[in-house]
Amino acid sequence: MTDAATARKRSEMLKELRQQHQVTVERTQALLRDQKKIHQAICKALEEEERTAPQIAELLELSPTEALWHLTALKRYNIIAESEMNGEYFLYKLADQEAG
Numbered sequence: 161m162t163d164a165a166t167a168r169k170r171s172e173m174l175k176e177l178r179q180q181h182q183v184t185v186e187r188t189q190a191l192l193r194d195q196k197k198i199h200q201a202i203c204k205a206l207e208e209e210e211r212t213a214p215q216i217a218e219l220l221e222l223s224p225t226e227a228l229w230h231l232t233a234l235k236r237y238n239i240i241a242e243s244e245m246n247g248e249y250f251l252y253k254l255a256d257q258e259a260g
Contacts, residue, residue: 198230206240212249
């Protein structure tokens, strides 16, 4: 089988799988869109000032657990960073503000 034929067969197989799992694909895409919006909102909030996880949760009307989950993901990918402690909680800031 040629490379073109292999690619065509793979493309057809993926198209069939997307059709078979259309509901799951759509649900996953919606979840990713929502997650992206939350991450953008967190970054926008941190542009204004450093904030704690509870402050972000309150500002974005998220549960504390959900806010912490998103903060952990953003921290993992070096989008945000922990700053100093504010009481019992770390302050979070945008990672590119770390040098400044």
